[in-house]
Amino acid sequence: MEYVYAALLLNAAEKEINEENVAAILSAAGIDADDARVKALIASLEDVDIEEAIATAAVAAPAAGAAAPAAAEAAEEEAEEEEEEEEAEEEAAAAGLGALFG
Template sequence: MENIYAAMLLHKAGKAIDEASVTKVLEAAGVTVDGIQIKALVASLSEVNIDEAIKAAPTLAAAAPVAAPAAGESKPVAAAEDKKKAAEDEKAKEEAALEGLGALFG
C-alpha cells in the first residue's frame, strides 16, 4: 500500500513515477523498500492515466453519525441495528473503493 501512496504523492507533485523516485519517497518515509514490488508498480502504472482513474473511482463519503436517542428514550435494539447497518454500509463503500483501485492495475 505504501508503494501506491508514494506513486500518488509523486503524481500529485507532478513528478515522474519511476523506480528511483518511488524508492526515494519510501526511504524518506522510513519504509522498507522492496525493489520487485516497486518495479511491478511502475510497470503497471506506465499504461494507466492516473487522473482518469481517480475521476472514475468511487468517492468515499464519511458515514453519517448515528443520532443519539433523546433523553428518556430507550432503544437499544434500534441502536444496535443502526450500528450494524452503518458497518455494512461502510464495508460496501470500502469494497467499492478497492474495486476502483483495481482499475489502476489493469
C-alpha cells in the first residue's frame, strides 16, 4: 500500500509519478523501495487518470450503500455510534498527521 500512497501523494502535489519520485517518497518515509514493485506500480498507472479513478470510486461507494435495504432502528443507532467513534479516531489521526507535516 505504501507504493500506492506514494503515487497518491505525488498526484496531490501535482508532481510527476515516476520511479525516481516514488522511490524518493518511500525513502523519506524510511521504507526500502523494491525496484520491481516501483516499476510495476509505474507501469500499472501509465494509462490511469488518478483523479477520475478517485471520483469514480467515491461515487460507487455511496451508490452501493443506497441499494442496501433499510436496517432496523437499533442497527441504525449502532451504526451512528460507530460512525461517531470513527470520526473521532479520524480526527485524532489527522491531528497526528498535521504534526508530521506542520
